[in-house]
Amino acid sequence: MNYFVIVDVTLREGIADPEGATIERALPALGFSGVHDVKAGKSFRMNIEADSQGAALEKATSLAERLLSNPVIEDARARLGEVHAQ
Amino acid sequence: MKRVGVVVFPGSNCEYDARFAMETLGVAAELVWHTRTDLSSFDGIILPGGFAHGDYLRPGALARFSPVMKAVAEFARDGGAVLGICNGFQVLTEAGLLPGALQKNVGLKFLCQETTLIVTSNASVLTSGAALDQELIIPINHFSGAYVCDDETYARVNDSGQIVLRYRENPNGSRGDIAGLANERGNVVGLMPHPERAMSTLLGSADGRVLLESFVASYVAA
Incomplete structure (x- = not known):
C-alpha cells in the first residue's frame, strides 16, 4: 500500500523562534490584529510504501527523527494525509 | 602538524581561505572532496565555512551524511584535531561531534561584522596558545x-571548560554568549567566527593567528 504522510517539524518549546516572532510583528502592519503565538515550522509531504498505516507512520517518524528534524531544537510529528498525492 | 585536510562539500566557500591561512603558518593544506573516506594522511582536519549542500533542510543537516563525515568522526575519536569554522561548526553539531545546535540569529539578521571574542578556556586545540581573558x-x-x-548540556560544557570563546557583546542571541565550543577532550572545536579571515593586520586583524597557530601546534592543555 501507498500512504500519503505529512511530517510537521516545529521548534521545541522554549527554543527561540525569530521567524515566527518576525511574522507576528509584521501582521499589524497589514491590518491583521489579534493574532498571537505565531510559530514557524516546516511541513514535508511524501508517499510511503508500507503494509499498514502504522508501519507507514513509524517509517515517517523514524526518518523525521534521523533527517528531517534536529531533536536538539525541533519536534517532528508524522500524520496521515487525507488525500493521496498524485 | 604537517599536513591539514580541508574538507570541501558542494557549497563550501571558505576552503581557499582556510588553506591559505594554513599555508601562511607553514603547514601544507590539501582540499578534500566530501566523498573521500580516507583521512589517514592528515594531522588535522578543517571543516570550512560556506553552505554545504546548499544548507537545505538545516545548515549541516545533509553534510552530516556525506561519506567523509564517517572518516572525520573516526579521526576525532582517535584524538585527531578537528576544527569546524562557521558552517563547519554547524556540521559538527549536526553530526553529533559537538553538543547542541545552531539556530537562526535573533532578529533574523544575517550578520557580517567584526566581533570581539574573549578566550574563556584554553583546554582545546584552538585556544591552547591563547591567554585566558585575551580579547x-x-x-x-x-x-x-x-x-x-x-540546561543540562549548558551546565556540563560550562563546568568542564568546553566553552572556549565567548562574544564580548552577543551579536546573535547565542546561549551564554558562546562563540566557540570544544568537545570534552578538546580535540574537536567549532566556532562561528572566521579566524582564517583574521590573519593580517592589513586586512583588519591578525587575531586569528593565535587560534590557528594553536590548532597547528595541536596541543591540548590538561
Missing part, C-alpha cells in the same frame, strides 16, 4: 549562529 577581534559572517542547548 580577539575576529569577523563573523552567518545567519544561523545562535548556539542552543538544554
Whole structure:
C-alpha cells in the first residue's frame, strides 16, 4: 500500500523562534490584529510504501527523527494525509 | 602538524581561505572532496565555512551524511584535531561531534561584522596558545549562529571548560554568549567566527593567528 504522510517539524518549546516572532510583528502592519503565538515550522509531504498505516507512520517518524528534524531544537510529528498525492 | 585536510562539500566557500591561512603558518593544506573516506594522511582536519549542500533542510543537516563525515568522526575519536569554522561548526553539531545546535540569529539578521571574542578556556586545540581573558577581534559572517542547548548540556560544557570563546557583546542571541565550543577532550572545536579571515593586520586583524597557530601546534592543555 501507498500512504500519503505529512511530517510537521516545529521548534521545541522554549527554543527561540525569530521567524515566527518576525511574522507576528509584521501582521499589524497589514491590518491583521489579534493574532498571537505565531510559530514557524516546516511541513514535508511524501508517499510511503508500507503494509499498514502504522508501519507507514513509524517509517515517517523514524526518518523525521534521523533527517528531517534536529531533536536538539525541533519536534517532528508524522500524520496521515487525507488525500493521496498524485 | 604537517599536513591539514580541508574538507570541501558542494557549497563550501571558505576552503581557499582556510588553506591559505594554513599555508601562511607553514603547514601544507590539501582540499578534500566530501566523498573521500580516507583521512589517514592528515594531522588535522578543517571543516570550512560556506553552505554545504546548499544548507537545505538545516545548515549541516545533509553534510552530516556525506561519506567523509564517517572518516572525520573516526579521526576525532582517535584524538585527531578537528576544527569546524562557521558552517563547519554547524556540521559538527549536526553530526553529533559537538553538543547542541545552531539556530537562526535573533532578529533574523544575517550578520557580517567584526566581533570581539574573549578566550574563556584554553583546554582545546584552538585556544591552547591563547591567554585566558585575551580579547580577539575576529569577523563573523552567518545567519544561523545562535548556539542552543538544554540546561543540562549548558551546565556540563560550562563546568568542564568546553566553552572556549565567548562574544564580548552577543551579536546573535547565542546561549551564554558562546562563540566557540570544544568537545570534552578538546580535540574537536567549532566556532562561528572566521579566524582564517583574521590573519593580517592589513586586512583588519591578525587575531586569528593565535587560534590557528594553536590548532597547528595541536596541543591540548590538561
